[in-house]
Amino acid sequence: MAKLLKVINRDQCIGCLSCMFACSKTWNKALTTNKARLSVRVYPDAEGAFSIRICYGCKHPDCADACPTDALIPREGGGVEFNQSECIHCGECIDACVPHALLWDEENKIPLVCFHCGMCASFCPNNVIKLVEVEA
Amino acid sequence: MKHNFYMLDIDLSSETSKTVDITDLFDKWIGGAGVATKLLIDSVPPSADPLSEDNVVIFAIGPLNNQFPVMTKTTAMFKSPLTGDLGESHAGGNFGLALYQAGFHALRIRGKAKHFSYIKIKNDQVEIIKSDSLKNMTATATRRIFMDIYGKEHMQSVLRIGPAGERLSPIACLCVDASRHFGRLGLGAVFGSKNLKALLISGDKYWTLPKTKYNKLYKNIFKEVTQSEIMKKYHDLGTAVNVIPLSKINGLPVRNYSQGFFESAENISGEAMANKHLAQKIACAGCPVGCIHLGDVREMFEAKHHMYKTKRVSYDHEPIYAMGSNLSISSSDTVLKLLHKSEREGWDVISIGVTLAWATEAFQKRLITEEETDGEILNFGDGETYLRILDKISEGVNEFYKDLEKGTAFCAKKYGGEDFAIVFNKNEAPGYLTGIMAFIGYATDTRHSHLGNGGYAMDQKPNIKELSTEDKVKALYEEGIWRILSTSLSACLFSRHIYNKPEIIPDMLKSLDICDLSDEELLKKARIIHGMKYKFKFECGFKLENIKLPEKLLHVMTATGKLKQEEFEKSLELFSQYVKDDVKLYEEVEGQQKH
Numbered sequence: 001m002a003k004l005l006k007v008i009n010r011d012q013c014i015g016c017l018s019c020m021f022a023c024s025k026t027w028n029k030a031l032t033t034n035k036a037r038l039s040v041r042v043y044p045d046a047e048g049a050f051s052i053r054i055c056y057g058c059k060h061p062d063c064a065d066a067c068p069t070d071a072l073i074p075r076e077g078g079g080v081e082f083n084q085s086e087c088i089h090c091g092e093c094i095d096a097c098v099p100h101a102l103l104w105d106e107e108n109k110i111p112l113v114c115f116h117c118g119m120c121a122s123f124c125p126n127n128v129i130k131l132v133e134v135e136a
Numbered sequence: 137m138k139h140n141f142y143m144l145d146i147d148l149s150s151e152t153s154k155t156v157d158i159t160d161l162f163d164k165w166i167g168g169a170g171v172a173t174k175l176l177i178d179s180v181p182p183s184a185d186p187l188s189e190d191n192v193v194i195f196a197i198g199p200l201n202n203q204f205p206v207m208t209k210t211t212a213m214f215k216s217p218l219t220g221d222l223g224e225s226h227a228g229g230n231f232g233l234a235l236y237q238a239g240f241h242a243l244r245i246r247g248k249a250k251h252f253s254y255i256k257i258k259n260d261q262v263e264i265i266k267s268d269s270l271k272n273m274t275a276t277a278t279r280r281i282f283m284d285i286y287g288k289e290h291m292q293s294v295l296r297i298g299p300a301g302e303r304l305s306p307i308a309c310l311c312v313d314a315s316r317h318f319g320r321l322g323l324g325a326v327f328g329s330k331n332l333k334a335l336l337i338s339g340d341k342y343w344t345l346p347k348t349k350y351n352k353l354y355k356n357i358f359k360e361v362t363q364s365e366i367m368k369k370y371h372d373l374g375t376a377v378n379v380i381p382l383s384k385i386n387g388l389p390v391r392n393y394s395q396g397f398f399e400s401a402e403n404i405s406g407e408a409m410a411n412k413h414l415a416q417k418i419a420c421a422g423c424p425v426g427c428i429h430l431g432d433v434r435e436m437f438e439a440k441h442h443m444y445k446t447k448r449v450s451y452d453h454e455p456i457y458a459m460g461s462n463l464s465i466s467s468s469d470t471v472l473k474l475l476h477k478s479e480r481e482g483w484d485v486i487s488i489g490v491t492l493a494w495a496t497e498a499f500q501k502r503l504i505t506e507e508e509t510d511g512e513i514l515n516f517g518d519g520e521t522y523l524r525i526l527d528k529i530s531e532g533v534n535e536f537y538k539d540l541e542k543g544t545a546f547c548a549k550k551y552g553g554e555d556f557a558i559v560f561n562k563n564e565a566p567g568y569l570t571g572i573m574a575f576i577g578y579a580t581d582t583r584h585s586h587l588g589n590g591g592y593a594m595d596q597k598p599n600i601k602e603l604s605t606e607d608k609v610k611a612l613y614e615e616g617i618w619r620i621l622s623t624s625l626s627a628c629l630f631s632r633h634i635y636n637k638p639e640i641i642p643d644m645l646k647s648l649d650i651c652d653l654s655d656e657e658l659l660k661k662a663r664i665i666h667g668m669k670y671k672f673k674f675e676c677g678f679k680l681e682n683i684k685l686p687e688k689l690l691h692v693m694t695a696t697g698k699l700k701q702e703e704f705e706k707s708l709e710l711f712s713q714y715v716k717d718d719v720k721l722y723e724e725v726e727g728q729q730k731h
Contacts, residue, residue, distance in 0.1 A: 014426030015314075016419035017233070017291075018205070018358070025345050031203055032237055032342030033291050033421070042283065042314070049416075106340050125362045125424040 001133040002077020004057040005038075005116050012126040013050040015040055019120035019129060026119045037114040038129075039103060052128060053101040055079050055114035063111070066096030072113070077136045082113040138649055139343060141167075141199070141241045143175070146255065146262055148330055149189060149247030153262040158242060163651070166658070167198035168626035169224065170665040171242060172213035176222075177668065179244065182675035186217040186322070187304055187329040189248035196242040197232045198626035199650045201422075203343070204354060205361045206631035208232055208420040210312075211623060216321040217306040217329075218487075218543055219562050221676035222669055223321040224583040228420035228628060229313030231337070234293035238339030249331035254296075256286075259339040270333045272299050274480035275311040282336055291421070292338035298482020299530060301328040305541040307487035307564070311479075314418055315428055315450035319484040320585060321563065343648075350647040357634065362424050366633045370427035371417065375453035376406030379461070385596070387570040387695035389462045391516045392493035393558050393686075396569040396694055400466030404456055408468050415448060420628070427630060433472040449476040457567025458489025463496070463516060470519030477526045483541065488529075490564035491544045492522055494557050503552040508536035555687035560584045561678065570595035571696030576707045577612060579683040580715075582669040587629050589616035595696050605703055609710040620662040660721075667722030670715050680712055 020036035028035035038054040057078030064072040064080050071086040072093055089109040094102055103112040118131030141162040146153040158171070165171045172194045184190035194213040201207045210232045216223030235243060238259050245255075251266040270278060275298035282294045293313055301308035301324030308324025309317045318324075327333075345351070361367055369377055379401050382388040386396030402408060413431030420428070434446050449472055459465065459474040478485045498504045499514040506513070510533055512521055528537045539547050544564050548557035558565045560578040566586040568574040577591020578584050586592050589612050594600060600608070618636055619629065627635055635641060638655055645651050653661075685704045692699075 011416075014417055014419040014424075015421075016424045016426060017421045018424045021202075021422065024342075025351070029345035030342045031345060032340075033233065034237060034340045034342060050418075123358065123424075125426070 002075075002136045003116055003118065003131050004078050004134050005054050005114065005118065005121065006130055006132050007052045007054055007128060008130045009126065009128050010050070010052055013040060013052060013128045014126060015042065015050050016125065018123040018125065022119045022123040026117070027115065035105065035112060036120075037103060037112045038101070038120055053099055054120075054129065055101050055116065056099070057116070057134070062096040062098065063093035063102050066092040068092060072111070077134050079116060080113055082111065084110060087111075139199075142239060143242035143244055144238070144240045144257065144260065144262070145244045145246070147246045148249040148253075148264060148332070151250075151264055153260070155239075155260050162199060162241065164661075165665060166621070166624035166661055167201075167241060168196050168209070168211045168624040169213070169620060170624035170661065172196040172211045172224075173222075173665060173669050173672065175242060175244060176213040176215075177672045179246065180215050182672065182677075184215055186215040186220065186223070187325060189246075189330065191215050191326055191329070193245040193323065193326055193330075194242065195231075195235065196626070197235055198624060199241070199648065200644055201232045201241075201626050202236050203350075203648055204644055205358050206423045206425065206628050206634065207625065208423045208628050209623070209626040210235065211626055212310070212318045212323050214323055214326050215676070217304070217325045218322040219584070219678070221561075221673040221678040222582055223323065223326070224669075225310075225318035225320050225323050226587075226623065226626075227310070227312045227316045227318045228423070229293060229316035230291065230421040231293040231295065231312050232626060233421040234291060234337045234339070237291060237341055238337050239341035245330065245332070248329070252331050252333060254334040254336065255332065257335070257337040257339075259341065267333055272302060273333075274298050275482040276480050278334055279311070279313070282334065286336060286338075292336060294334065294336055296334035297324040297327045297332075298480060300482040300541060301325055302333070303532070303541065304328050305483065306546075307484045307491070307541060307543045308482050309484045311482060315430065315479070316420065317484070319486070321583065322484075324482050324484075346648055348647045348649070353643060353647050358424065360634055361631070367425045367630070370630050371425045373406035373410055374417075374427055374429040374451075376409055376429065376451060376456055378453045379405040379456055380407070382568070382570070382695075383461070385570070385695040386693055387568060387592075387596070389457060389558075389565075389567055389569045391464045392462060392490075392497045392556060393569060393688060393692060395692065398461040398464075400464075401461065403466045404460040404468050404471050406453075409451055409456075412468055413451075413472060423628065425630070431472050433469050433476070435473075447473065447476045449479050451475060454567050455485045455489075458486045459522075462489060462493045462567070463519075463522060465517060465519050465522070467519060470523075474519065474522060474526065477523065481526070481530055486566055487543055487564040488526075488541070490558055491540055491547060492525065494544045494548060494553060495525075495540060497556050498547075498551055498553045501553065504536065508534070508551075510534055510537070558686050558689070561683055566592075568592035568595070569692065569694045571600070571694045572699050572703055572707070573600070573608060573612060575685060575689065575699070576609070576704060576711070579685075579704075579708060580612070580680070580711045581616060582666070582673060588619060589613075590619070595694075600696065605706055606710060609707050609714075613711060613714045617659055617662045617666060620665050621658055624662065624665060663718050664722050664725050667715075667718030667720070671719050671722055674719070680708055680715065683708065
C-alpha cells in the first residue's frame with residue numbers, strides 16, 4: 001500500500017500555515033513557508049475562505065508528461081518522484097499542473113515535489129489534511 | 137548561526153529606499169516594541185506635527201516571530217495624531233511573516249509621497265505606485281483589488297487605509313489582511329498624511345533550521361497551544377465569551393458607562409454570535425489557534441423577489457462593547473452591521489463607538505441639538521440611527537459630523553461634556569467597568585490600552601480587595617513590564633499564559649542563537665524600554681498627572697464598587713515613581729553608550 005496526502009476537510013482550514021512551516025522545515029531546513037510542497041491560498045472576494053493546493057497524487061501526472069527530461073517520474077500509488085540531476089530548470093512542470101499544486105523553488109529553480117510524508121498533516125490543528133493509504 | 141537583522145528604510149519624498157543593518161538595535165532593545173521605539177525617537181523630533189512629513193512610521197517584529205507558534209504580531213510606532221505623543225499599535229494577520237520573508241525585521245517609512253500612492257515591496261525591491269483610482273475606496277474593497285492583482289503571491293500581506301484615513305481622522309486605523317488592524321491611536325491618518333493608501337509586501341528570504349533543540353521546543357509549544365486548555369477561550373467562543381460574565385459582575389460598560397449590567401447581554405454575547413452568525417474562524421500566519429471570529433449577517437434588500445445580501449465581519453469583545461452594550465444595541469444583527477460600516481470606512485472601532493456614546497449623552501443633555509445632528513434624534517439603543525450617523529460622518533455632511541471622527545476628547549472640548557467623555561489621554565477607553573485598576577491601567581500604560589498591563593483582569597482577581605494600593609500598583613507595573621518584553625518579542629498577548637513562565641523565552645532565544653539572556657536580564661531590558669517610551673512621551677509634552685478620571689465614572693457602580701478619586705490620584709503618584717526610576721535607567725544606559 002502506498003500513502004497519499006488528501007485534503008479531507010478543506011472548509012475547516014483556519015489559514016495558520018502551520019502545515020507549510022512544517023514542510024519547509026522538514027525537507028529544506030528552512031524557517032519559512034516558501035519552501036513548502038503545498039500551499040494555502042486565500043480566495044479573493046471571500047475573506048477567510050482557503051483553498052489548499054496539495055499534490056493530487058495523479059496516476060498519469062501532467063507535470064511528468066510535461067517534463068522534457070526524465071526529472072519527474074510517476075510514483076507508485078500516485079504523484080511523482082523527482083530526479084534532480086535530470087532537471088533542466090525549465091518550469092514546464094509547474095505550468096502543466098492545472099491547480100498549481102506543484103510549487104516552484106525560486107531560489108534553486110526546481111519544482112518542490114511532495115513526498116507525501118504526512119508532516120504537514122501532523123501539524124494541522126483542524127484535521128484538514130490526512131495521509132491515507134491507497135492502492136499502489 | 138548568529139543572525140543579522142535588517143531594516144528596509146523607505147523615503148517617500150525622495151522615492152528612495154535602502155537596507156540598513158540594525159543588528160545592534162536588536163541586541164540592545166530585543167525587537168518589536170523595543171526596537172521600534174528606539175527607531176522612532178531617533179527619527180522623529182518630539183515637536184514634529186504628527187500629520188506632517190516629519191512624522192515616520194516604524195514597523196518591527198521580534199526575533200522569534202514566525203519561528204514559534206503565536207509569535208505573530210507586528211508593532212507599529214509613530215507620533216500619534218490623537219494624543220500628540222507616542223503612537224503604538226499592534227496587529228496580526230500575515231504582515232509579520234511577509235516582512236520577515238521579504239528579509240526584514242523592521243520597516244521605516246519617511247516623508248510624503250508626491251502623489252496618492254501605494255507601496256509595493258518584493259524583497260528589497262520597492263515601488264511607489266501612483267494610484268488615484270483607489271481614492272476614497274473602502275478598506276475592504278481595496279484588499280479585494282490587491283488580491284485580484286497580486287493574488288498569485290500566495291504569501292503576501294496587504295495593509296491599507298479606508299476613506300477615514302484619507303480624511304486624516306485621528307481615530308482612523310490601518311487595516312491588515314483579513315480583518316486585522318493597527319487600530320489605536322490614529323496610524324490610518326498618518327498613512328493618509330503621507331499620501332499612502334496601501335502597502336503590499338512579500339518575499340522569499342528565510343533563516344535556516346538551527347541544529348539545536350529548536351525543533352523539540354517548537355513541537356512542545358505547538359502541542360501546548362493546540363491541545364491544552366490555555367488557549368481554549370480564544371479558539372472557542374473567542375474574546376466575546378467575556379460579554380455575559382462581565383455583565384453579570386456589573387463590569388460591562390452600558391450606555392456610555394452609565395452602568396455595568398446590560399439587560400440584553402445574552403443577545404450580543406459570544407454564545408449568541410456563535411449560534412447565529414459565526415461563519416468561520418481564521419488565524420494569523422503562524423498561529424494554530426485561529427481566534428479571528430467572522431460573523432455573517434444577512435439582510436433582505438428587496439422583499440418582492442427575496443433578494444438578500446450578506447455582510448461578513450470579524451467580532452471580538454471590544455467591538456461588541458463599543459458598537460453593542462455601550463450604545464445599548466440589543467440586536468446582534470445591528471452590532472455586526474455597525475462593525476461592518478466601521479471596517480469599510482477604516483475607523484478604530486473602540487474610538488468611533490465611544491464617540492457615538494458621548495454624542496448620544498451630549499444630545500440628551502442638549503449640549504448638541506438637531507441643528508448639529510442634521511435632524512437626527514440620538515437615542516441609546518437606536519441602531520438604525522447610528523447606522524445613518526456613520527454614513528453622515530463618512531459623507532461629512534456638516535461641521536458636527538466632521539468633528540465626530542476627530543474623537544471623543546476633541547468633541548467634548550468643543551461642545552462640552554468632558555465629564556462624561558470616557559477617554560484617557562484622549563484615547564477612548566476599552567470595554568471594562570471592572571474597577572479602579574482598569575482605569576489606572578489605561579492611564580499609566582504608554583499606549584493607554586487595556587492590553588498594556590491588564591488592569592481589568594486584576595480587578596477580577598478574588599483577592600484584589602485585600603491588597604493595599606501600593607501592592608496593586610506594583611503588580612500592575614510588573615505585569616506591564618512583562619508585557620513590554622512580550623511586545624518586544626512581538627508575541628500575541630493572547631499567548632501570555634504560554635510564554636509567561638520561567639526560562640521559556642530565554643530557551644527560545646537560545647535555540648535560535650539570538651542571545652543568551654536570563655528572564656531577569658530580559659525584564660531589565662523591558663524596564664529600560666519602558667523608560668525610553670515614557671521619556672519620548674514627556675518630551676512630547678505628556679504629563680501623567682494631567683490624566684483625569686472622567687467624573688462620570690465616580691458616580692457609577694463598577695464590578696468592584698464605587699471608584700475613589702483619591703485612590704486614582706494616589707495610584708498615579710505611586711506609578712510615577714516607577715516611571716522616574718525607569719526613565720533614569722534608560723538615561724544611564726544611553727549615557728553609557730554616548731561616552
